Amino acid sequence: MDKRAVKAWIMYDWANSAYATTVLAAVLPVFYASVAAATLDADTAASYLAYTHSVGMLCVALLTPLLGALSDLSGRKGDFLRVFAITGMIATLGFSAVGEGDWLLASALLVISTIGFAGGNTFYDAMLPDLVAADRRDMISSKGYAYGYIGGGLLLAINMLMIQQPGWFGMGSTLAGTRLAFISVALWWLLFSIPLFRHAPRRPAAPNMPGSWKGYAEVGMRRLRQTFRQMLRFPQLIRMLVAFWFFNDGINTIILMATIYGTSIGIGTADLMLALLLTQFIGFPCTLLLGAWAQRWGAKQVLMLSLSIYICIVILGYFMTEAIHFYLLAGLVGVVQGVSQSTARSLFSNLMPSGRTGEYFGFVNITGKFSSIFGPFVFGWVGQITGSSRWGILSLLFFFIAGMAVLMTVKVKQGMNDALEADREDNRILEGTVHFHGANAGHSG
Template identity: 35%
Template structure:
């Protein structure tokens, strides 16, 4: 075979890889608007209001005959979605690896989630049960789709490209969240000018996230391709839980991969808690208005785009592990600064939001790409189901610590600074993981910089 033929083949392969990568980015672009507009901004307050409208004189609703305080219904629905996710994710991951057909499973999860989100348009009056059901389905569908989506990363990017590719995916997601959130906020704040009520404006915002999710999912489904692997042999996975047990046993033979997962579980729990509780801190402790808090969320989204790309470039120079460790230091300093924020001063809250935005996307993107190096070939979906379960399955620890600290001290400042523990412990555990040896033990080539 001539040199020119080899070069032409390599160039064609690189072009196809870049095409797949660009398609892969668009799933982050498609689904991230659900996390931003639905979960972070609109659904919690709106579903709580619907539940309160349906409540009895004592403030309770009765799903399945169980008395639940209306103000707690949203939190319980989120918890139920986490439980469902933990049940379904390993089965989806096992099915993807055993059949080699990730794309149909990704399509099913994405469109089930997008359909449930679009259906939130009908969440009005006292239909709190409908809202809870749609939330559970959408959240669980998102979790399953992210297992499948993340598992493509080792297949579409060689080791030296993964930090950059993962970072671009996160950047696409935050950019989409920003675009849709701006449109939603225009509709919400000027709903009278558009001739709709505030409730209708919220329902349009919720449903638009589902339409966006479904429409842009067409791009990755067109460009990504399935691959048969050695693990694809054998019957397709009616035995998801049996395969999960085998995956757990296999991961015990990869102790360094498990060590990374433990570190990620802890510091990511801190990250997720900061995201979910920052608005509570801003409103209850600092006395900030709803418009200020929504503007801060938008600022986080915009800066997270640059933060993800910037930290991806830092990883090329210093390695993903060192860059993540640096981001954990930044998280710690940001929370410490948050403890001293003066009440009624939105400018300083925006400064805090800027600090969060700059490290948020990069720490998550680089964690994903670093983990991809620690996954044995042919087991991507199974291992990423464990990765996603470590993210979602333990995400109650941070809110629990936050709530207990507030209950014991009566201070949201003490509650927010208590989360420093997650970043300090995560830093120590991650620093102890010899990532080069972990990559070799997983049977993968070790990148020059990791």
């Protein structure tokens, strides 16, 4: 195990989580509504922002399986990560130039930054099997999420001060402080990504790789068609994908709708923002602790425990009436959010052939992005027909219960054996190709 590369991999979560917390969760929604879309009515602005998120996620879902296949074939996941991450950083920096009424520019920048952030994460996740053996992945994956909580939380705290106390930073207004916050996210993301840019792991490239982008695309599409056909060989991976489809939709809906739900029942903005910070800092030690449990007791068992706690969160959320209740629920989310995602990532990495993690994590990305459509829709639809967002939050029980039911059927050891057998077959094919070309070279000589 290359300890320097592992530390760099963990630090990247510290780096890019600033985008998730400051841009996606806290600052951009308010900035978009009050500045970029100030010339639109509030409902139209909210709709445009939602559509923009959907377009960005759709682009990621369509791009990453092909690019993942190419990263596997070329052995250069780090190069693909670098291109996507820098694209996201530049787009994030661009938010600082958005003026009043520039909603189209803001939407374009959000689509580009989403592609950079989420697309880069596909290659980041796919590096995990290249860095550590299966028995260490639960702990290392958890460390990544844990450090992400601290990194994202620290910069969010600083950004909130920039916006609420702009004079402390030499700024003359809240808007100037907001623009500075966007700049700080781009610089933070860049600075702490440098170690992984330098030390990203590489695998040997496949033999006879083409010399042009057109050739890469043709080979990548052919590889994708093979992968679609071969997925039936991995029934445990397919079950895990289905389980993930359900419970990830529930988790994402809680993340996306928590502040809106809190606002609808009368909880103030300051309490909502402080609760978001609380989630970040509780998430750090709890993700590490539960990650250690996952390494000892098994990722599947700890994931089941975290989903059980999410069911409790949904039920308690239905009865929530005061700010203190929101703080308590935010604390519970902090306990399980990181470990539920980190254990899912390590489980996936164990159920995939190690030579195809880029393309398979691309499929996971598709599953995650498309599934994220349904939870918010069900939340809104149930809330609309019942006249209460409380019933909307309670409807999320379905996603967690269904996800747990499918997850219970996943046989992890069998899935790992299926993945190892596929790796052996790929290696035999590769060795046969190398021997064939070697023999031809000897004959021609």
